[in-house]
Amino acid sequence: MGNRTIGLAVAESLQVWRGKVQGLSTEELVTWAWQTFGSRVALASSLGLEDQVLTDMVSRLTPQMAVFTLDTGRLFPETYDLLHRTRTHYGLDIRVFFPDARDLEEVVSSFGPNLFRESVALRKRCCHVRKVLPLRRALAGLGAWICGLRKEQSSAREDIQTVEWDEANSLVKINPLADWTEAEVWAYIREHGVPYNALHDKGFPSIGCACCTRAVQPGEDCRAGRWWWEAPDKKECGLHWRDGKLVSR
Numbered sequence: 001m002g003n004r005t006i007g008l009a010v011a012e013s014l015q016v017w018r019g020k021v022q023g024l025s026t027e028e029l030v031t032w033a034w035q036t037f038g039s040r041v042a043l044a045s046s047l048g049l050e051d052q053v054l055t056d057m058v059s060r061l062t063p064q065m066a067v068f069t070l071d072t073g074r075l076f077p078e079t080y081d082l083l084h085r086t087r088t089h090y091g092l093d094i095r096v097f098f099p100d101a102r103d104l105e106e107v108v109s110s111f112g113p114n115l116f117r118e119s120v121a122l123r124k125r126c127c128h129v130r131k132v133l134p135l136r137r138a139l140a141g142l143g144a145w146i147c148g149l150r151k152e153q154s155s156a157r158e159d160i161q162t163v164e165w166d167e168a169n170s171l172v173k174i175n176p177l178a179d180w181t182e183a184e185v186w187a188y189i190r191e192h193g194v195p196y197n198a199l200h201d202k203g204f205p206s207i208g209c210a211c212c213t214r215a216v217q218p219g220e221d222c223r224a225g226r227w228w229w230e231a232p233d234k235k236e237c238g239l240h241w242r243d244g245k246l247v248s249r
């Protein structure tokens with residue numbers, strides 16, 4: 001994002017941090033994040049492949065760092081299995097944030113459990129209650145968060161930077177895997193024996209809520225299995241903003 005919308009002090013800090021992280025390896029970057037922000041930085045994991053790579057690094061390099069995930073209440077059984085396996089494998093207390101029960105009662109009572117199929121607006125409302133609001137609670141009090149976004153994942157992510165300002169949540173966002181390719185992610189997973197979602201071996205490159213994710217056919221875009229009934233430009237869940245626009249996840 002441009003520096004015009006952020007305070008001068010933040011812009012100056014960003015410049016300094018970007019200078020410091022230039023040339024660092026991904027592992028060094030994770031360590032730098034901990035040394036710079038201490039207990040005010042956390043890894044946000046969706047339990048996707050990239051986040052599993054980062055969880056592996058955090059467990060080895062900065063095991064004191066908080067790791068959290070969001071349970072929307074509509075995840076695949078395989079995803080819950082992975083959460084359990086990851087906690088056991090690394091001995092990490094991965095904190096789980098849930099939707100607010102009253103918010104959920106209100107939205108489901110008003111529009112039904114499958115409101116996301118009714119309209120894009122209702123789908124976004126479901127994502128807001130089940131993902132965006134819990135994320136806000138998870139980020140409260142933090143100075144920075146770490147994500148597994150990669151430039152290669154979509155055109156909307158082409159210009160992500162390793163260290164950037166998250167305007168929507170008013171904190172620093174660190175993307176240690178920004179320059180990684182999908183092949184590099186898989187190579188790391190295999191080399192380090194990182195636990196991953198069994199659905200990845202069944203045609204699911206991108207995994208979200210069970211009711212909003214399907215397998216893709218060979219050659220299909222990796223995002224084709226998410227909210228497949230919507231036009232591609234509507235596919236976002238409100239978790240990631242870039243230059244004032246939502247980026248799908």
Ligand code: SF4
Nearest residue numbers: 116126127130209212
């Ligand atoms: Fe709701 Fe689907 Fe969004 Fe999950 S992905 S929060 S079920 S609309």
